Amino acid sequence: MKLKNILGLAVCLVGTGIFTSCDDFFDLNPKDQLTTNTFWNTSEDVDAAVTAAYNWWVNNYVGSKFIFYEDSYSDIGFNYTNASNMRNMGRGSVSPTAAPNYWRQYETIRRCNFVIENIDLVPASAMTETEKNDFLAQVRAIRGYSHAYLATWYGDAVIMDFVPATADDAKLPREPEAKVKEHAMNDLMWSAEHIAEKPAEKGRIAKGTVLSMIARFNLLWGNYTEALDAANKVIALNQYELDPDFLNMFSMAGQNSKEIICTYEHVQTTYAYGDVIRFYNNSDGGWASFVPTQNMVDMFEMADGKLIDEAGSGYDPVHPFFNRDPRLKNTVIYSGLDWVGRNNVSRVFNTLDKTLPNGSSNKDYYTAADNASHTGMLWAKYLYPNQGQYSAAMNDDALCPIIFRYAEILLTKAECLVELNQDLQEAMNIIDRLRLRGGHIAVDRSKYDTQAKVRELVRRERTIELAGEGFRFEDIVRWDEYDQSGAKTGKKVAETVMPGDLYRLVPEDEKMRIHTNVATAMEGVPVNIKVRVAARFYQADERCGKGIAEAAGLDMKEVLAEVKRQQQED
Secondary structure (H helix, E strand, O other): OHHHHHHHHHHHHHHOOOOOOHHHHHOOOOOOOOOHHHHOOOHHHHHHHHHHHHHHHOOHHHHHHHHHHHHHHOOOEEEOOOHHHOHHHHHOOOEOOEOOOHHHHHHHHHHHHHHHHHHHHOOHHHOOHHHHHHHHHHHHHHHHHHHHHHHHHHOOEOOOOOOOOOOHHHOOOOEOHHHHHHHHHHHHHHHHHHOOOOOOOOOOOOHHHHHHHHHHHHHHOOOHHHHHHHHHHHHHOOOOOOOOOHHHHHOOOOOOOOOEEEEOOOEOOOEOOOHHHHHOOHHHOOOOOEEEOHHHHHOOOEOOOOOOOOOOOOOOOOOOOOOEOHHHHHOEEOOOOEEEOOOOOEEEOOOOOOEOOOOOEOOOOOOOOOOOOOOOOEEOOOOOOHHHHHHHHHOOOOOOOEEEEHHHHHHHHHHHHHHOOOOHHHHHHHHHHHHHHOOOOOOOHHHOOOHHHHHHHHHHHHHHHOOOOOOHHHHHHHOEEEOOOOOEEEEEHHHHHOOHHHHOOOOHHHHHHHHHHHHHHOOOOOHHHHHHHHHHHHHHOHHHHHHHHHHOOOOHHHHHHHHHHHHHHO
């Protein structure tokens, strides 16, 4: 009855001439929201939609933390606090409800698809073809990057190339890893062909960034020819160069460094960011969430270019930082270095003494608080220059974490040259550029006269150069392990360096939790399989293996017998 009355009223009103046409009345656009009729009209509208696609790509939770914390999954970094569930990766306690949410990439992908599906609604008079292609290239680069990341982490994954209208539309099956990678690379290659050579503004994706994406993922996937080609194209742009002051690019003052290709862009007060405070130690009011390990320190050579375990190196384990590669202090802040605290008072950085000379407790001592460094060290990147940068960190600073920088491209080229066995001398020339930039000496060519030896060098230098920037975990799970003769062992590097070294850094209660978690995960598994698992953990760390065996109710004699069998088999 109500509907009939409304329709009758409408007819009467039309008859009286109040409405000149039905279209004028019933086709009004909503006043409280954007629609396809009101939004996709200008290039500014497209720019706003593209900006929205950047949001989750650079989000504090998804983007910045992952750059910082992914190294804590490896042997060179340790994370005590549970920011973004990332501690669980390092301590082996990941579960469906306690894992980093890499799946948020799908929100980014949806925003990209929204632009791709609607950009043709914009009148041709409002946007040139060049502008249109550049916008499309930006979102296809972001979508390609997101799918590539998902394939790298999960293997098989859902390919999302449209905007689902309903929840049921989004219920798609996982596609094979190879297909996901192909889809991602198609996006990136198209983007590289159509994107602007230089960004319209800082933080925008341009050709150098897309080519860097192509180089990075091809390297991670073992496509060395393609990775080398992309790296060479970045170099050929002649837009980037190594910063002569290594730490400059990680400071507020160095955000325009020519070494930086792309950053996660944050704007103070409008796009807040405060993760740098997690790098500072307790006495400065920081959280020291993510810190370097002794494994990281041990990778650095002595000042004369010898490794610490090399004959005649002069390494003193009592004074492990003495007479080392000068780049060490640009990477790791250790006890004995000059330091300027938040009160702008100079002091010596000290995490060794539980009690200070004045009798007060040392807030930087590793057991002083949960937010004190549990390895006694800090990352130098993003902390220097300390004075002035600290206050900014406390107030959601505008310091922008680096996603791609030129040094990574050079290292990609060096690794590809080695793996393709094309030009070992050029690979070492590249390494020399990085070493000399940091004040170290050139590579001793007499020590690196085979492909296997140069491979070892390049991998170590890659780890040192990019330490604390989120590369190490992905590297050690992709790198094959080689023996001294240069033959593959059948293992990945991760199987050797993990988890034992990190296990020893974990507090006692967390060690027990690891034992329990592993045992719980094996419930319902045949006993012989449990024994094999415990034996593998035992070889990484005896105490860990015993703890897991006890938690799983296993006979330790059987575990030890399996250890012996595995060792003979390996």
